[in-house]
Amino acid sequence: KHFSLIELMTSFSGFSLDKRIGEILIFQIYKFELSE
Numbered sequence: 188k189h190f191s192l193i194e195l196m197t198s199f200s201g202f203s204l205d206k207r208i209g210e211i212l213i214f215q216i217y218k219f220e221l222s223e
Contacts, residue, residue, distance in 0.1 A: 192213065192217055195212075195213050195216060195217075196213060
């Protein structure tokens with residue numbers, strides 16, 4: 188399943204992760220999506 192950037196941001200906002208970690212994860216996944 189492919190997640191949209193909005194879906195990722197929404198799901199990560201529900202976690203008690205450090206904001207920077209969430210942003211890095213979103214960026215890495217977004218780059219991966221673009222490379223396909």
